[in-house]
Amino acid sequence: xxxxERLLGLLTxxxxxxxxxxxxxxxxxxxxxxxxxxxxxxxxxxxGESVRVDFQGQTVTVKAxxxxxxxxxxxxxxxxxxLEMTINNAAIKDVLVGEVWLGSGQSNMEFRxxxxxxxxxxxxxxxxxxxxxxxxxxxxxxxxxxxxxxxWQVCSPDxxxxxxxxxxxxxxxxxxxxxxxxxxxxxxxxxxxxxxxTSKEAIASDAALKYVNDIWEKxxxxxxxxxxxxxxxxxxxxxxxxxxxxxxxxxxxxxxxAPQGLGHQNTPAGLYNxxxxxxxxxxxxxxxWYQGESNxxxxxxxxxxxxxxxxxxxxxxxWGQGDFPFLFVQLANYKTNGxxxxxxxxxxxxxxxxxxxxxxxxxxxxxxNIHPTNKQDVGxxxxxxxxxxxxxxxVEYSGPMFRMATAxxxxxxxxxTHSDGMQARGGGAITGFEIAGxxxxxxxxxxxxxxxxxxxxxxxxxxxxxxxxxWADDPVxxxxxxxxxxxxxxxxxQPHYQ
Numbered sequence: 001x002x003x004x005e006r007l008l009g010l011l012t013x014x015x016x017x018x019x020x021x022x023x024x025x026x027x028x029x030x031x032x033x034x035x036x037x038x039x040x041x042x043x044x045x046x047x048g049e050s051v052r053v054d055f056q057g058q059t060v061t062v063k064a065x066x067x068x069x070x071x072x073x074x075x076x077x078x079x080x081x082x083l084e085m086t087i088n089n090a091a092i093k094d095v096l097v098g099e100v101w102l103g104s105g106q107s108n109m110e111f112r113x114x115x116x117x118x119x120x121x122x123x124x125x126x127x128x129x130x131x132x133x134x135x136x137x138x139x140x141x142x143x144x145x146x147x148x149x150x151x152w153q154v155c156s157p158d159x160x161x162x163x164x165x166x167x168x169x170x171x172x173x174x175x176x177x178x179x180x181x182x183x184x185x186x187x188x189x190x191x192x193x194x195x196x197x198t199s200k201e202a203i204a205s206d207a208a209l210k211y212v213n214d215i216w217e218k219x220x221x222x223x224x225x226x227x228x229x230x231x232x233x234x235x236x237x238x239x240x241x242x243x244x245x246x247x248x249x250x251x252x253x254x255x256x257x258a259p260q261g262l263g264h265q266n267t268p269a270g271l272y273n274x275x276x277x278x279x280x281x282x283x284x285x286x287x288x289w290y291q292g293e294s295n296x297x298x299x300x301x302x303x304x305x306x307x308x309x310x311x312x313x314x315x316x317x318x319w320g321q322g323d324f325p326f327l328f329v330q331l332a333n334y335k336t337n338g339x340x341x342x343x344x345x346x347x348x349x350x351x352x353x354x355x356x357x358x359x360x361x362x363x364x365x366x367x368x369n370i371h372p373t374n375k376q377d378v379g380x381x382x383x384x385x386x387x388x389x390x391x392x393x394x395v396e397y398s399g400p401m402f403r404m405a406t407a408x409x410x411x412x413x414x415x416x417t418h419s420d421g422m423q424a425r426g427g428g429a430i431t432g433f434e435i436a437g438x439x440x441x442x443x444x445x446x447x448x449x450x451x452x453x454x455x456x457x458x459x460x461x462x463x464x465x466x467x468x469x470x471w472a473d474d475p476v477x478x479x480x481x482x483x484x485x486x487x488x489x490x491x492x493x494q495p496h497y498q
Contacts, residue, residue, distance in 0.1 A: 021045045021088050026282050029093045030152035032132045032183025034100045034283035035079045037321070041087070042071035042281065055085040056097070071281075079180040081130075094154070096132060098181030099174065100284045101386075103167035104197065104276070105291035107190030108329070108371060108378075116165040117373040126160035126168070128182075131175050133163050136187035140263050141274035144199075148187075148278045164188065166290055166329070169379025174386060177393070185284070187275045189265050193294045194307050196271040202314035203268055208306050211299075212268050219260050226259035266294075272314075280318045286325030286355075286390060287315065288382050293331065293370060296343040305346035309353055325390045327357040327382050330488065332365025332372055335474040344489050348401075357385035360399055363425070363486040367474045381485070396420075399485035405467050405492040411457040412445075412467045412492075419452040421482025430454075432477025435464040440493075442468065447479075466493040 023043040033039050041053050045064040052061045053072050060072040081096030103109055113122060137149035153159035160168055164186045175182040189196075195203060195212045203209050234256050242252040260266055295304045312326050330347045331340050344362075351358055359381035366372040381397070388397035400416040407413075412435055416422070424430045430449070433456050434442040445456040445467065456467050470477040470489035479487040 024147045025150050030132050032096045035097050036076050039074040039283045040281050044068040096181035100183040102185045102284050102287045104187050105289050106192045109188040109290035110190045113165040114161040116375045123157045123161045126157050128155040131155035131182045134185045136275050138189050139274040140270040144273045144277035165375035166379045169376050170382045173383035193266045195268045196266050198311040199272050200269040202310050223261035289328040292343050296339045301339040301342040305349040308350050323355040325355050327385045329359045332361045333474045334365050335367045340473045341471050357389050360486050360488045396483040400487035402490035411455050412464045414454040422449050425478045425480045432470045436466045437461050438465050
């Protein structure tokens with residue numbers, strides 16, 4: 001008899017679990033909800049099942065559709081917490097209401113706090129109960145996924161050390177200035193192209209981006225031969241080199257990367273499908289982005305201005321929140337292949353889109369390290385852009401930005417915005433400027449500050465026609481404004497950046 005009762009009890013529990021409401025990973029304990037705008041809560045249940053959501057004095061009910069999916073909208077919420085949300089009989093605990101930002105990109109966004117400058121001290125200080133972190137597990141998908149893998153964590157030394165350093169410093173600065181809870185969602189993957197983070201529809205809708213799918217089709221066609229070569233030639237050669245290095249007491253070479261093919265992280269739309277699409281609909285204030293290194297090639301650097309803009313507009317269209325703030329990091333100084341100046345220019349061109357901002361870090365990179373460890377200033381400069389552009393605080397957020405240049409009396413006068421108090425960092429002469437005549441041969445220029453303009457001359461150029469600044473992978477340049485923020489690289493012989 002006892003056995004039968006126990007079996008009936010198990011069946012009852014199973015039935016209850018079957019009928020239970022299911023929620024996406026991001027709707028869970030410790031979540032942070034966006035203040036001041038309608039908030040969507042969604043999930044699945046049995047078809048026709050009634051779902052009731054109670055939160056911050058609001059009660060909303062809905063019935064699951066025939067496919068089991070349901071969603072409710074909460075009216076704009078007020079910053080608060082910790083609170084509890086109930087969905088039917090289930091409680092979601094330690095819910096905060098505040099500001100929610102999504103951080104994405106490649107390895108410099110993925111770069112962990114535990115490897116940043118002064119990491120031991122920073123980790124020890126990372127005790128912020130009003131900052132919660134959500135890290136999306138890396139995955140590639142062929143079609144838009146319904147959910148991600150990840151959990152909300154309260155910011156602590158243990159949870160923060162493996163989180164994005166840039167996003168952590170960004171969120172910490174905002175939380176300390178806005179004094180409201182902060183939710184930081186990290187969804188990134190090192191070594192990835194912007195097209196992997198852009199939907200198939202956005203890529204297909206722009207004829208200028210046709211090359212993305214053309215190239216990928218060739219990659220897939222070449223994959224069998226590339227994989228055979230990798231398995232039977234490249235890997236054996238590497239194994240032999242490792243053995244020889246060990247025998248000689250030297251550091252073994254790194255394992256060569258496998259060729260791209262099905263399921264690779266650079267599959268067009270693959271990361272959008274797996275790591276962004278499931279988040280669409282979760283109310284956010286905006287996004288921060290640090291990527292571009294993988295697109296800084298001869299083929300990709302110039303078209304990036306079209307691709308990156310398409311990606312931003314794609315995300316905004318998907319979220320349906322209008323032109324939400326999109327703040328990004330311009331590539332740092334780094335000794336590389338010669339196409340980084342063009343990629344930086346493409347990033348600057350993207351500022352043509354409404355509600356965008358750019359953190360310039362041409363002064364804090366490392367010539368021989370593509371992953372500079374000073375992520376504090378990167379996060380700070382992104383946060384300054386958010387404070388000024390998103391939260392309308394009266395702070396300077398940008399260094400000098402090129403507006404136009406005109407030739408006059410054997411010199412070129414350069415007009416810039418964000419130009420109050422222009423000077424050389426640390427004093428002395430301003431470096432990094434070059435001018436050219438009609439022949440296009442650039443030489444170093446001497447610079448004089450006149451109010452909010454710069455006058456650039458050279459004894460070698462009698463009739464200058466063009467000027468450029470910091471136009472190199474790893475330039476020597478030092479122009480800042482009175483806020484100490486660096487000028488962005490530019491060239492005048494391309495369309496300007498207004």
